[in-house]
Amino acid sequence: MTGFIPACVFQYSTEHLVKKDKVRFYYALKGRDGRSGIVKNLSIEHLGNTVLLVSEQNAPDVDDFLNFWKCKFNKRDFLVKND
Secondary structure (H helix, E strand, O other): OOOEEEEEEEEEEOOOOOHHHHHHHHHHHHOOOOOOOHHHHOOOEEEEOOEEEEEHHHHHHHHHHHHHOOOEEEEEEEEEEOO
16 A cells, blocks of 8 residues: 555543643643644644544554553554655
């Protein structure tokens, strides 16, 4: 399948976090400046409020990140068209 790359979509929940920890989680995810968190460092696409599109090679890092924050999440594997 030429033109497609393997990727994962993570859908996560932060309902268990208290407000101050949600802020800390968001800073770790997006950075205080909105550009220096795990999303920027791993070239993740933030598709929605709690949805991330991650390359297959970076999926273990995101898995570890969400487990560190004790977030419940679903991970689905996809092939994404490489533009």
